[in-house]
Amino acid sequence: MPTPDKYDAPASAAGSAPRRFHVMAKPVGSACNLDCAYCFYLSKAQLPKGPGPGRMSEATVEAFIRQYIEGVTAGDVVFSWQGGEPTLAGLDFYRKVVALEKKYARPGQRIQNDLQTNGTLLDEEWAAFLKANRFLVGLSIDGPRELHDRCRVAKGGAPTFDQVFRAAQLLRQYEVPFNTLTCVHRFNARRPLDVYRFLRRELGATYLQFIPIVEHRAFRGTAPQRWDVAALPTESDPESRPGSPHSVVTEWSVDPEDWGYFLCRVFDEWRSRDAGRVYVNQIETLVAQHLGMPSQLCIYGEFCGKGLAVEHDGSIYACDHYVYPEYHLGNLHETPLNKMAFSREQVIFGYAKNEALPRQCRECEFLKDCWGECPKNRLLRTAEGEPGLNYLCRGFKRYFAHALPEIECLAAELRRGPIRPVARM
Numbered sequence: 001m002p003t004p005d006k007y008d009a010p011a012s013a014a015g016s017a018p019r020r021f022h023v024m025a026k027p028v029g030s031a032c033n034l035d036c037a038y039c040f041y042l043s044k045a046q047l048p049k050g051p052g053p054g055r056m057s058e059a060t061v062e063a064f065i066r067q068y069i070e071g072v073t074a075g076d077v078v079f080s081w082q083g084g085e086p087t088l089a090g091l092d093f094y095r096k097v098v099a100l101e102k103k104y105a106r107p108g109q110r111i112q113n114d115l116q117t118n119g120t121l122l123d124e125e126w127a128a129f130l131k132a133n134r135f136l137v138g139l140s141i142d143g144p145r146e147l148h149d150r151c152r153v154a155k156g157g158a159p160t161f162d163q164v165f166r167a168a169q170l171l172r173q174y175e176v177p178f179n180t181l182t183c184v185h186r187f188n189a190r191r192p193l194d195v196y197r198f199l200r201r202e203l204g205a206t207y208l209q210f211i212p213i214v215e216h217r218a219f220r221g222t223a224p225q226r227w228d229v230a231a232l233p234t235e236s237d238p239e240s241r242p243g244s245p246h247s248v249v250t251e252w253s254v255d256p257e258d259w260g261y262f263l264c265r266v267f268d269e270w271r272s273r274d275a276g277r278v279y280v281n282q283i284e285t286l287v288a289q290h291l292g293m294p295s296q297l298c299i300y301g302e303f304c305g306k307g308l309a310v311e312h313d314g315s316i317y318a319c320d321h322y323v324y325p326e327y328h329l330g331n332l333h334e335t336p337l338n339k340m341a342f343s344r345e346q347v348i349f350g351y352a353k354n355e356a357l358p359r360q361c362r363e364c365e366f367l368k369d370c371w372g373e374c375p376k377n378r379l380l381r382t383a384e385g386e387p388g389l390n391y392l393c394r395g396f397k398r399y400f401a402h403a404l405p406e407i408e409c410l411a412a413e414l415r416r417g418p419i420r421p422v423a424r425m
Helices: 043-047 058-071 089-106 124-130 145-151 161-173 192-202 255-275 280-291 337-339 344-355 392-414
Strands: 022-025 076-081 108-118 136-140 178-184 208-210 307-310 315-317 328-331 385-387
Touching: 022 058, 022 136, 022 315, 058 089, 076 089, 076 307, 076 392, 089 124, 124 136, 124 161, 124 208, 145 161, 161 178, 178 192, 192 208, 192 255, 208 255, 208 280, 255 392, 280 392, 307 337
Parallel strands: 022 076, 022 307, 076 108, 108 136, 136 178, 178 208
Antiparallel strands: 307 315, 315 328
């Protein structure tokens, strides 16, 4: 009997074990009522052979929901609605979504929905719907007013802080569970405690997500891993930092050193005040990994490829950050979703995360904490000239070196019972 190629679809695709994959849905594509300076998705409509502007039709949303529920044979199916701004699809669209999910759900299968939104269009009718249908909301907010309004503005440049803050109050009023999603960029990364304490004390958030903003300077037209490798800087070159005239990244990308500083200060604040009460994505996944569990974030997994994106027209892409023609897998109106999710092309994409790691990463003491992070951020060459070094490498090393001794203690404490904040001196 021939030995299967390692790039063949895994056995789970054939039905011998539960199939698990995740799809991020873009019901209005890149359409948005805001004009955030660092948005990586607004430009998708201008890509040659890209998805273009539009809104998901009834036929497409039904095909997507049916195929997704059929394709994931595990007990939970998680629908993630993002954009652009997904609330532009309107409440009736999501009423239809819920009805279709009930129509196609199999007995014993749990259907979950989450909605990532800028919050500016939420009102009481939205809040009542989200509560009644058990949606988890991700609310995008970058800290207190002056930091949030630095980048997150409406068309024409008007500030949005007040609208987003009202949305948070509304979600709390209606008891809609919500996470905050904070983009950490060049303009807020040096103020980690201002950001964290605002989210905790003024917004009342208990689930905090921090996302580093990193974009190649040519991201609008050039797909990840399609860069001119010879032109990529090394970590010691001035071009490896934002602000350089010829930087490899956009001016708003977070500085690697600042990212490390941000994570270290947030970790200390969380450990001293909020451990056991507050979820911080960058911390919780590290604790989980040191308990022997899989990474809770795809970026820290050894492999990727199980997180696809569906555009408004039914086009399927390898990943949310890889919505470029080079990573187009097909269209669910022509090819079944699960066939694309477990295709040879997508399996190769997933394995490439590990296989493309340079020697410097493979010999790093923090390899299993990081696994090179997201491939789309591998914008540097090593000192030996090998491509594939993550732009944020120096920041992650600072964070891991700072946090891991305490993380090991937390993991040991968790094995005995719930963790507690440490006493402040």
